[in-house]
Amino acid sequence: MAPVNNIVQYNNNEHPPTFKVTVVGSGNWGSVASKLIASNTLKLSSFHDEVKMWVFEETLPSGEKLTDVINDTNENVKYLPGIKLGRNVVADPDLENAVRDANMLVFVTPHQFMEGICKKLIGKIRSDSQAISLIKGMEVKKEGPCMISTLISQQLGVNCCVLMGANIANEIAVEKFSEATVGYRGNREIAENWVQLFSTPYFMVSACQDVEGVELCGTLKNVVAIAAGFVDGLDMGNNTKAAIMRIGLREMKAFSKLLFSSVKDSTFFESCGVADLITTCLGGRNRKCAEAFAKNGGKRSFDELEAEMLQGQKLQGVSTAKEVYEVLKHKGWLEMFPLFTTVHEICTGRLPPTSIVEYSEHTPKFPLVGGPTAFP
Ligand SMILES: NC(=O)c1ccc[n+]([C@@H]2O[C@H](COP(=O)([O-])OP(=O)(O)OC[C@H]3O[C@@H](n4cnc5c(N)ncnc54)[C@H](O)[C@@H]3O)[C@@H](O)[C@H]2O)c1
Numbered sequence: 001m002a003p004v005n006n007i008v009q010y011n012n013n014e015h016p017p018t019f020k021v022t023v024v025g026s027g028n029w030g031s032v033a034s035k036l037i038a039s040n041t042l043k044l045s046s047f048h049d050e051v052k053m054w055v056f057e058e059t060l061p062s063g064e065k066l067t068d069v070i071n072d073t074n075e076n077v078k079y080l081p082g083i084k085l086g087r088n089v090v091a092d093p094d095l096e097n098a099v100r101d102a103n104m105l106v107f108v109t110p111h112q113f114m115e116g117i118c119k120k121l122i123g124k125i126r127s128d129s130q131a132i133s134l135i136k137g138m139e140v141k142k143e144g145p146c147m148i149s150t151l152i153s154q155q156l157g158v159n160c161c162v163l164m165g166a167n168i169a170n171e172i173a174v175e176k177f178s179e180a181t182v183g184y185r186g187n188r189e190i191a192e193n194w195v196q197l198f199s200t201p202y203f204m205v206s207a208c209q210d211v212e213g214v215e216l217c218g219t220l221k222n223v224v225a226i227a228a229g230f231v232d233g234l235d236m237g238n239n240t241k242a243a244i245m246r247i248g249l250r251e252m253k254a255f256s257k258l259l260f261s262s263v264k265d266s267t268f269f270e271s272c273g274v275a276d277l278i279t280t281c282l283g284g285r286n287r288k289c290a291e292a293f294a295k296n297g298g299k300r301s302f303d304e305l306e307a308e309m310l311q312g313q314k315l316q317g318v319s320t321a322k323e324v325y326e327v328l329k330h331k332g333w334l335e336m337f338p339l340f341t342t343v344h345e346i347c348t349g350r351l352p353p354t355s356i357v358e359y360s361e362h363t364p365k366f367p368l369v370g371g372p373t374a375f376p
């Protein structure tokens with residue numbers, strides 16, 4: 001399409017773009033996701049070039065508003081400094097305004113804020129909207145666990161896919177090769193549209209018809225990352241860390257399948273599964289803060305360490321460990337999941353960090369190295 005005197009003209013063979021994207025969230029991963037998407041909307045004729053990015057507004061130490069600085073410099077100076085997002089990314093602090101024209105909504109905020117965000121969006125989005133969640137976490141309700149994609153679907157009445165994977169944002173920001181998995185249910189065409197929107201030569205995305213499995217992998221690996229951080233903080237070495245990762249993967253798979261019998265074994269071999277578990281236990285923020293927690297003998301709280309070490313970025317693993325613990329307790333499954341249980345008990349100070357490989361009387365001794373019959 002060619003702009004003539006600022007009016008966009010279409011020739012006979014060209015259709016106006018169908019899809020307009022808004023990214024709800026502008027943290028570390030939210031900013032990188034906006035950059036990936038914006039590079040593609042410029043190339044794909046079915047998408048409008050402009051990508052709106054909703055910013056939870058804050059005032060920087062300079063006294064300037066973060067949104068103004070992003071729009072002036074094309075950089076999220078707080079959450080992704082040094083990276084240009086693409087001139088077609090437009091930051092907007094007004095949530096309602098940011099989503100008004102969009103029909104492809106990308107949700108990427110820390111999970112604890114999503115319930116409030118959904119409430120504000122009820123009745124405010126286009127009726128033909130599709131959604132995708134890049135959020136690793138879950139909510140626990142009276143009725144039981146609720147995945148974030150389910151929260152979005154139920155509250156907003158939209159179909160919601162998920163995108164998870166071995167995706168440390170700072171590495172993708174500098175275009176180092178990574179993979180990701182789009183989880184979907186039902187319509188493959190919609191999933192393919194998301195795959196197209198995110199894929200670049202350095203970000204290889206594939207689709208998997210197992211939305212619960214993909215989302216639970218992304219959510220639960222953060223609990224295992226906390227355990228891996230404890231092992232690092234206690235200088236226990238690589239063998240111990242590998243053992244923790246193996247046991248963690250077993251618990252991830254068992255928990256997912258107990259909650260949703262539809263979860264597929266093969267999902268755990270996708271980027272969202274074993275690959276994300278490895279990268280997060282080697283280089284993630286949950287691992288880093290848990291290492292500091294263990295080095296301090298559990299005497300400095302995770303809240304304090306998060307504020308000091310992450311400068312506004314948020315951990316998901318500590319709250320996810322609590323949410324998983326609530327589910328296990330409610331279902332009577334605590335004894336089947338000693339790693340998940342122990343991580344929560346260490347985070348809350350009920351057990352010392354060294355307990356990650358020592359089991360007290362109230363945690364069972366067997367399943368940490370459990371045989372094949374310990375789980376379904
Ligand atoms: N950073 C990564 O490497 C990475 C990679 C893959 C997935 N994820 C997942 O993506 C999700 C978002 O992570 P992120 O790295 O973009 O965020 P982040 O950790 O950088 O969190 C900071 C963001 O939270 C916002 N925020 C703070 N208080 C808020 C409030 N009250 N309401 C709404 N927003 C508020 C901040 O404005 C900022 O945008 C998480 O679930 C995370 O697990 C992160």
Ligand SMILES: O=P(O)(O)OC[C@H](O)CO
Nearest residue numbers: 165166167168284285286
């Ligand atoms: O830095 P973390 O621990 O939040 O992990 C980041 C991503 O989820 C890794 O894929």
